[in-house]
Every structure is written in structure tokens, then in C-alpha cells.
Amino acid sequence: MTHPHPTPRRFSLSPPLTGRIAIPGDKSISHRALMLSALAVGTSRVTGLLEGHDVLATAAAMRAMGASIERTGEGAWNIDGVGVGSLLQPREALDMGNSGTSTRLLMGLVASHPITVTFTGDASLSGRPMGRVIDPLSQMGADISASPGAKGTQTLPLMVRGLAPAIPLAYRLPMASAQVKSAVLLAGLNTPGITEVVEPVPTRDHSERMLRGFGADLSVETGADGTRHIRVRGEAELRPQTIVVPGDPSSAAFFIVAALLVPGSDVTIANVGLNPTRAGLVEVLQAMGGDITLLDAREVGGEPVADLRVRHSVLKGIEVDPAVAPSMIDEYPILFVAAALAEGRTVTTGLDELRVKESDRLAVMAAGLAAIGARVEESEDGLIIDGSGGDPLAGGATIAGHLDHRICMSFAIAGLVSKAPVTIDDMAPVATSFPNFEALLEGLQG
Numbered sequence: 001m002t003h004p005h006p007t008p009r010r011f012s013l014s015p016p017l018t019g020r021i022a023i024p025g026d027k028s029i030s031h032r033a034l035m036l037s038a039l040a041v042g043t044s045r046v047t048g049l050l051e052g053h054d055v056l057a058t059a060a061a062m063r064a065m066g067a068s069i070e071r072t073g074e075g076a077w078n079i080d081g082v083g084v085g086s087l088l089q090p091r092e093a094l095d096m097g098n099s100g101t102s103t104r105l106l107m108g109l110v111a112s113h114p115i116t117v118t119f120t121g122d123a124s125l126s127g128r129p130m131g132r133v134i135d136p137l138s139q140m141g142a143d144i145s146a147s148p149g150a151k152g153t154q155t156l157p158l159m160v161r162g163l164a165p166a167i168p169l170a171y172r173l174p175m176a177s178a179q180v181k182s183a184v185l186l187a188g189l190n191t192p193g194i195t196e197v198v199e200p201v202p203t204r205d206h207s208e209r210m211l212r213g214f215g216a217d218l219s220v221e222t223g224a225d226g227t228r229h230i231r232v233r234g235e236a237e238l239r240p241q242t243i244v245v246p247g248d249p250s251s252a253a254f255f256i257v258a259a260l261l262v263p264g265s266d267v268t269i270a271n272v273g274l275n276p277t278r279a280g281l282v283e284v285l286q287a288m289g290g291d292i293t294l295l296d297a298r299e300v301g302g303e304p305v306a307d308l309r310v311r312h313s314v315l316k317g318i319e320v321d322p323a324v325a326p327s328m329i330d331e332y333p334i335l336f337v338a339a340a341l342a343e344g345r346t347v348t349t350g351l352d353e354l355r356v357k358e359s360d361r362l363a364v365m366a367a368g369l370a371a372i373g374a375r376v377e378e379s380e381d382g383l384i385i386d387g388s389g390g391d392p393l394a395g396g397a398t399i400a401g402h403l404d405h406r407i408c409m410s411f412a413i414a415g416l417v418s419k420a421p422v423t424i425d426d427m428a429p430v431a432t433s434f435p436n437f438e439a440l441l442e443g444l445q446g
């Protein structure tokens with residue numbers, strides 16, 4: 001799977017990475033900022049918005065459903081919302097491109113509005129399971145027809161016929177998914193009464209934080225066993241906000257690992273979001289011996305943020321506790337690269353969800369790492385990696401990115417610590433989440 005016009009790139013053994021960079025805005029927060037602003041009555045202002053293809057797909061969709069959305073400068077956007085309950089019927093199908101977050105969250109919004117919307121996407125997104133949102137949204141009264149998909153998974157293209165008023169639901173998440181949680185909460189915004197999501201394992205809580213920020217009546221109660229009960233009162237009135245989007249820890253991850261692995265490196269990454277539901281990678285890398293210092297810890301837009309100083313380190317393999325998975329779910333591909341250069345064995349488990357991301361990230365990472373000389377074994381729900389102890393990998397292979405931005409960036413970083421160059425067959429998908437990835441890398445190489 002590549003774009004119609006693939007952009008192959010080669011990454012070679014790197015000189016030390018040095019300097020200071022700021023990474024683009026958080027993708028999860030950017031999606032939510034556009035969606036909630038589009039539902040508030042009045043003008044919201046967002047700065048630091050990620051201008052990647054995924055977020056632009058959300059912007060286009062909210063425009064198609066009635067919001068006025070205007071770019072006023074780099075990362076600066078003004079949004080005039082329509083009000084909860086007033087989304088308009090789009091004239092055409094909404095093309096979600098590669099973006100699972102746009103698709104699943106917008107399906108939630110549409111489910112409780114009296115409109116019918118068709119969702120389409122690229123080859124990667126069209127293979128991803130949508131049954132996980134179809135189930136709860138159907139219980140709320142939406143009528144959803146999806147394509148059958150492989151092995152009976154329900155996939156795009158699909159059509160959502162919303163119901164207003166929808167039926168409030170109390171829903172226990174069958175898997176750790178912030179997208180499913182958010183889809184139900186967003187559907188609850190225009191549903192009379194209380195909609196509740198029960199979350200046995202905490203996942204990223206940006207929706208909860210931002211819904212509260214916009215004035216929704218939302219409560220979170222954590223039981224003795226750690227189960228979270230999130231309740232939102234429907235027929236909400238959202239008030240416009242000014243939002244500053246912090247830098248994306250999932251994008252910072254590639255440069256954190258690059259600086260740890262490339263000998264002689266000393267890099268400061270400014271303004272990294274460190275919400276505890278997202279910061280698992282930093283903890284795991286520190287436990288592996290990574291020299292990562294948090295500087296100037298502060299709060300930006302209701303989210304904890306710090307600058308990270310990262311210096312080259314000799315990493316040690318570890319057993320990664322599966323309980324941290326939700327807080328670093330998008331960071332496993334780059335953690336696997338770090339493990340491939342560490343001393344000793346790294347064992348990861350509990351990662352079934354990685355098989356249904358933009359690609360099957362367990363299979364694709366295992367195959368790619370083996371192709372560049374790493375010692376890796378794939379299990380049903382994780383990888384076992386015996387690291388090189390800091391020696392460069394062999395490299396010298398072409399990696400298929402499978403339309404998965406994080407696979408492309410992970411192997412780009414692997415190329416920096418490989419004897420022979422690593423070629424990525426198509427770097428175009430990186431523009432979904434991190435358009436200036438290559439420019440920042442070149443800047444650090446001096």
C-alpha cells in the first residue's frame with residue numbers, strides 16, 4: 001500500500017543530533033479542538049493546531065456540516081460553531097483520508113443529529129474495524145450500514161443515519177480505546193439525559209478535559225478498582241474557547257529515541273505535552289536508562305507540558321508492563337527500534353490493539369526490524385527483541401510503510417543507526433501527523 005505518487009526516502013548513519021526543536025501540535029487535541037469549537041455558539045480561537053492531513057480532514061468535515069473555519073496564521077485558526085444539535089447535512093460523502101480518530105469521533109457526533117453522513121477513507125483506514133463504534137452508537141439509536149470488511153469486521157465506506165433525540169446509554173468499553181469512549185461521549189452531547197462510559201482501563205482523557213473546558217456538564221468518578229465512570233449531561237450548550245494546543249508527545253517520541261540512540265546527541269524538545277495518560281514512553285525509556293530531563297514543567301491549555309532534554313544513552317532491555325500500554329499505545333513502533341539497539345532483551349505483551357492501527361504494527365515492525373538485522377520474535381500480543389547493545393544495525397533494506405506514518409518515521413530513525421542506509425518506500429503518510437519531520441531531523445544533523 002502506497003500513495004498514488006509515492007515518495008521514497010533513504011536514511012543513513014547519522015552524525016550526532018544537537019540543538020533545540022519544537023514539534024507540531026498534538027493530533028488528538030487538535031481534532032477535539034476543531035470538533036468542540038464547531039459545536040460551540042460563537043468564535044473559538046485555536047493556536048498550535050497540528051496542520052497535518054488527519055486534522056485537516058476533521059476541519060473539512062466540520063465545515064461540510066456547517067461550521068465556519070478559517071486559518072489566520074501558522075497553526076492559528078478561528079472557528080465559528082453551529083451549536084450542539086445544529087450540525088447540517090453534508091452534501092457529499094466525508095473523506096476521512098487516513099484518519100481513524102476523525103472517523104470514529106465524527107461518527108459519534110453524527111449519531112445523535114438528524115442527518116445522514118457517508119464516511120470514506122484510504123486503503124489503510126478502509127481496512128480498520130468500525131464495529132467498536134457501531135455497537136454503542138446503534139444502541140443509542142443510530143442506523144449504521146457498513147461494508148462487511150475482512151473476517152466480518154465492519155469497515156468503511158459506511159453510512160450513519162443519526163437519531164435525534166437519541167437514547168442515552170451507559171456503556172462499558174470492551175477494549176481500551178479513547179476513540180470509542182470519545183465517540184459515545186460526543187454522541188451524548190446531543191442526547192437527552194446522562195450518557196455514561198465505563199472505562200476499566202484509563203485511556204487518554206483529552207475529550208473529558210476539553211468538554212469540561214467548553215462548559216459541558218461532565219463528571220468522572222474513579223472506583224476503588226480504578227474503573228472510571230464518565231458521565232456527560234446531554235443537550236449541552238458549549239461556550240467558545242481560546243485553546244493553546246501543546247506539542248504532540250507521540251511526535252516527540254521519534255526525536256527522543258533518535259537522540260538516545262545516535263552517539264554524541266544532545267537535543268532539547270520544547271513544549272511536549274505530558275498528560276499522564278500519554279506519557280508512558282518517557283517513563284519506560286527512563287527505566288531503560290535513557291537520559292531524559294524534564295525542564296520548565298508547566299501547564300498549557302489545561303494540559304501538563306515540559307521541555308525535554310535528551311542525551312545519548314546506553315539503553316538496557318526491560319520487560320514492559322502491559323498496564324502502561326494505553327499511555328503509550330502509539331509509541332510502541334519507535335520503542336521497538338530503541339529496544340533493537342539496547343543491551344539485552346526487551347519483552348512487550350498486551351498489545352493486541354496494535355494489530356488494528358494504521359497497519360498491523362506488530363507484524364510490520366517485526367518484519368521490518370528483521371530485514372535490517374535486528375533480532376526479533378513476534379508473539380500474539382507483543383514483540384520480544386534482543387538488542388544489539390548499541391552497535392549499529394545492518395540496515396540495507398527497503399521498508400514498506402503500509403500507509404502508516406508511525407512505521408515510516410520509526411524506520412527513518414532506525415536508518416540513523418544502521419551501517420547501510422534504510423529506504424522507506426513512501427514517506428508521504430508522515431504528513432498525516434508530522435509534516436515537518438524530515439526538516440526537523442535535517443536541522444538537528446547540523
Ligand code: S3P
Binds near residue numbers: 027176177353
Ligand atoms: C486516539 C486514540 C488512540 C490512538 C490514536 C488517537 C485519540 O486510538 O491510537 O492515534 O485521539 O483518541 P484508540 O483509542 O483506538 O486506542
